[in-house]
């Protein structure tokens with residue numbers, strides 16, 4: 001099997017003449033936790049939107065497991081196993097944690113497509129439900145209303161509803177945004193545990209989290225790759241240090 005699960009070739013996006021992403025050749029290794037970092041406006045979000053086909057590239061191609069997915073509908077990309085968290089993970093605030101996860105598990109391609117469900121199938125659903133709830137640390141919140149969960153727990157629930165799709169590659173857009181220190185630690189170890197057996201690509205501003213949990217880091221600047229490597233490699237790169245000058249390292 002190819003070691004590279006996701007790659008781009010000459011990926012370019014221009015907005016009214018402004019080049020936000022420029023001839024990007026990104027390679028994501030299978031099984032890695034890979035961070036995209038860079039100063040504000042570097043093009044990280046645009047790359048994410050291109051990878052999941054929320055935006056169409058101006059030029060270039062995207063390959064997922066060697067399949068050209070350029071121009072494929074976002075839902076189809078997700079069906080192939082490249083899923084962005086918080087993309088389809090609409091959490092219903094009025095429903096319990098348990099019901100939210102049940103619904104997530106019954107999405108098309110899941111168990112729901114069968115109109116008639118045997119006890120055996122429903123039993124399997126409940127088992128998977130419990131596994132997911134436990135895997136994101138929500139066992140004590142099963143009956144809690146989603147809308148009333150503390151912020152960090154809400155993100156954990158969103159992650160669980162995304163994991164229900166069993167993504168091969170999970171894209172996380174700033175998973176630590178808006179979180180306090182305690183939640184950051186919890187979500188960081190959650191990401192490490194859900195990364196087992198899959199690939200995670202994340203955009204993250206919190207560099208200490210990137211240093212802790214990401215094996216591979218790509219630094220973007222003005223839509224191009226400025227540096228790539230482990231966190232300690234890129235963080236000692238003089239060009240990276242310069243690009244980040246004046247930016248809070250947290």
Ligand SMILES: Nc1ncnc2c1ncn2[C@@H]1O[C@H](COP(=O)(O)OP(=O)(O)OP(=O)(O)O)[C@@H](O)[C@H]1O
Nearest residue numbers: 015018019020038039040041042043044045046047
């Ligand atoms: N829809 C759009 N129309 C015009 N310009 C855009 C659009 N989306 C992004 N840009 C521009 O492209 C550049 C890259 O933006 P992007 O949001 O991808 O950067 P980023 O690295 O995610 O930044 P941040 O860290 O601030 O979120 C910015 O200069 C931005 O203004």
